[in-house]
Amino acid sequence: MRLDTDPYLARYAARVRGMSASEIRALFAVASRPEVVSFAGGMPATSALDMEAVEQVAAQVIRDHGATALQYGGGQGRAELREQLATVMHHEGIPGHADDLVVTVGGQQALELVARCFIDPGDVVLAEGPTYVGGIGALVANQAEVRHVPMDADGMQIDALEEALAVLEREGRQAKYVYTIPNHQNPAGVSMSVERRHRLAALAETHDLMVLEDNPYGLLDFEGRTWPSLRSMIPERVIYVGTMSKTFAPGVRTGWVAAPRPVRDKLVLLREAADLCPSNLTQMIVETWLTTQPWREQIKRFTNVYRERSEVMLAALDRAMPAEVAWTAPQGAFYVWLTVPPGIDTSDLLAKAIASRVAYVPGRGFYGDGTGGDQMRLCFSYPPTERIDEGVDRLGELLHTELELVRAVFGDTTPPLRARSSQRGGSVGG
């Protein structure tokens, strides 16, 4: 007798067949336990919000506009909110009109809608390597082929992008778009230099490229600096994604996409097919937050928290890490990207880390091609500073011991780097 554990298998669409259970995701079930210092999830410090103000805002929405807030709304999102979101863009020096915008359920829905709008199975998207797990997830779920462009301290290497474009040309193919997180990139923690932004914009023109500019962290610079956006350089080639998750709260699930009009129209139709409309309730909470509260001050309060936590983490890393370990020094947002010496595999090491009560995200999750086994992402945005010290100490001790073990096991041979098959369809927050 044949026993079926999934009697629906033959009925599934091709795009979900590759989706499978992952041991890394299973390990995160332990990482969420309070005993573990988790540098894994990219979670904003929502406790730094003025909760009394949030309470007033929410109460006001229900009291004054309850019937509307609890009603269906339009697929593009409320015009009043879009006006406010355009103001948030202007605060960062990014051009945009309310009418260009579609309100989405977090930035993630925007990434998914854009993928659904442009990707046929097998289409190529060029993305930074490493890049956001959820960005890869949206692409893989739509059967895109993700090709990575390496990064350095100045962001995506434009020479490498040119090479990747040349390879595609030789194959007689064209990238559907270039996916980039130019500001305080997740997970690398670096920003694209101004010079490279101009080069990318110029390449987009000469190669007839579209660019997906994902900007969750642009307002979280520790010094309050802002960067010129790609949208301001080549507006007709850029689809821009913003979110209130980091400047207000991820719990309101409010993001947006700004796109050239014909694309915007398609995105509205796609979103109506997916979930009809965004929640009026949370839209009105965000709208009221932005019109009645000092939201710019709140962003400063957030960045002060993140700057302090990043300083504590960087100091702890200096103190605790073996000399062979390298990491990036973020100027904003949430992340430190850490590279370990050959022989240590960060996917394997996660089990030991969790046993030592500290968690991170192994590097492989940020690549679609199985590379990144010698890297990990540390997120400092959520744990309080004393927990950061504790967690980095545990991780440092672990890496010291692991290095000794690697030397003992490998003897004189040089450990090679190992690639693995990609993990598909996974998302680990942030």
Next chain:
Amino acid sequence: MSEPDRLSPTNVAVLCGGISLEREVSLRSGGRIADALADRGHHVTRVDVDAALITTLEQGGFDVAVLALHGSAGEDGTIQSLLELLGLPYTGPDVLASSLAWNKPIAQGLYARAGLAVPQSVGLSQQAFREMGATAAVDRIARALGSPLVVKPATGGSSLGLSIVEDPAAIPQAIVGAFSYADTVLIERFVAGTEVAVTVLDGEALPAVEIQPKEGAYDFAARYTAGATEFHAPARLDASTLEACTRTALTAYGAIGARHVSRADMIVDAAGTPWLLEIDTCPGMTGTSLVPLAAEAAQLPFAALCERLVACALRDAQDQS
């Protein structure tokens, strides 16, 4: 196997979760057991094992604890010791049987003594590498065991940390990886053949389940993604081979002194010899797990299987007192 008489309503604590690396699988097993027992009219509490465990159990007024704790504390005898101390009846093998099965090198020695075929293996501790230069012996081990070979942690389940290594140059990396899950690694001869799991339920073998992953090895993804693996029960083997598999499972169950339930994982080679890999004393009970599949093949619905385990625990506790 027919359904036993319905069990009278019982106050059950399903122990699951905890801080083990197999926490997620354990929560899935535990959730499924809890739902099934609740549907049968029992009073069920899910207990996620944490520092408050003893208080929770002392104050809960439970009749019995169902163990769905995978990984070290649930399977190495730790939780069993605590439950003995509290005098709370529990499902599955006792302290000694659990700790024997948990340590693969010890367990394999016992199985071999009982006359079972066990793949040749070498256990190496971290200490052996750090202080005794074991690296120098790896080539020798590789030559002795042939290629490919299996590198795995000496304790633990769900094939976490397990690699099948073809290229001898990749052995050190596989060893370092396995050390992430245990202080000792086993380097084992690879047996090619049919993967078979035999569940022993209260001293009686259920139909052997054949495991055939649709792609690659029976790894974590193949274990816990519904539909990723094809199962056949009984395994598509001739009668005498099936009989040998059953005998192997029952002998191993006896060798460690198991009770209530255990699952024997083996590989049947081309000559029809079942090579015993390990006994799992707290086997998975998820929707893709082998013990529930074996029970299904024996016409024993999942809820009845859970009740049967509860009944075993209550019976044995009564026998003792």
